Amino acid sequence: MRIALGQLESGTDIQANLAVMDRFAAEASRGGAGLVAFPEYATYEKKKVDATFPEVAEPLDGPVCQELAATARRHRIALVAGVVETSEDPGKAYNTLVAYGPDGGRLAFYRKIHLFDAQGFGESTFIKPGASTSPVVFEHGGVRFGLMTCYDLRFPELARSLADAGGHVLLVCSSWVPGTHKTEQWLALNAARAIENSVYVAGVCQAPPVSVGRSVLVDPMGVVELDLGLDAGVRTVDVSLETVARVRESFPMFRQRRLQ
Known part of the structure; x- marks a missing residue:
């Protein structure tokens, strides 16, 4: 299956x-x-999260998500993107x-569990x-995709739970905050999650200056494809269930793992 990574430089202009x-979805579909996977906070982004995020938040059936669904339907492509969703707390999103999916129907949603209270x-x-x-x-085209967001990448148990749930490709949609050694850590952690779980990891990130860019597709052996x-830009790349199966047979960690 061919997938696309859409590296954005999102700002505060939602439209x-x-x-x-x-x-980018049109270009990915033509390719x-x-x-196509887009980063965290794809529809609204600033250098730091502030009070405007809950102010612009919408429910998952609101206009922003309706437009994302329309984009998927218009270009006949599955689409994953980070949005700011209304919560039960008016001061938080x-x-x-x-x-x-390509028909515009919602396949899944994931609310980030590890919030970036660091640096x-x-x-x-x-x-x-x-x-x-x-x-x-969620499954699309016979491939099972797991969802993670940015800081989640530092918590290996979440990636393992996605692999245990049948994930072949982990979509790590991110806006990785720049800083000392942060790009090196981003690349290393994407590779580590791929190797230790025998999965593809698609780390799709916001571009500089708000983030570090370097969106990557890492194969189950840790090779950056x-x-x-x-x-900013969009590129396509192939993922292979046969590759996942072959690596898991060569390194049968899921059978060999001892939890006690």
Whole structure:
């Protein structure tokens, strides 16, 4: 199956962000991709999360998500993107990934559970963590995709739970905060999650300056099959269930694992 990574430089103009995603989805579809993944906070982003995030938040059946569903339907491609979702708390929003099929129907959604309260950031001041820690996996084109968001990448148990739930490709939709050694950590952690779970990891990130860019597709052996560098853009790459099966047979960790 061919998938696409759409590296964005999202800002506060929601309609402009949606227009870029529509253009990238069209390009991905023309390139033969069956799914396009966009970063965390794809529809609304700033250098730091602030009070405007809950102000612009919408429910998953609101206009922003309706437009994302329309983009998927218009270009006949599955689409995953980060949105700012209304929560039960008027002062906070959910940081949510939503997935749509080529018919525009919603396949899954995931509310980020590990909020970025580190490096002087306080995401939890304005964002509410998802209540459920159950792995979110959906199937499209015979491939099972697991959903993770940014800081989740530092918590290996979530990636393992997605692999245990049948995931072949982990979509790590991110806006990885820049800093000392942060790009090196981003690349290393994407590779580590791929190797230790015998899965593909598609780490799709916001571009600089708000984030580090370097959206990557890492195969189950830790080989980087695609790297988008620092500029916004969309690229396609193939994933193979046969490769996943072959690596899991060579390194049968799921059979050999001892939990007690």
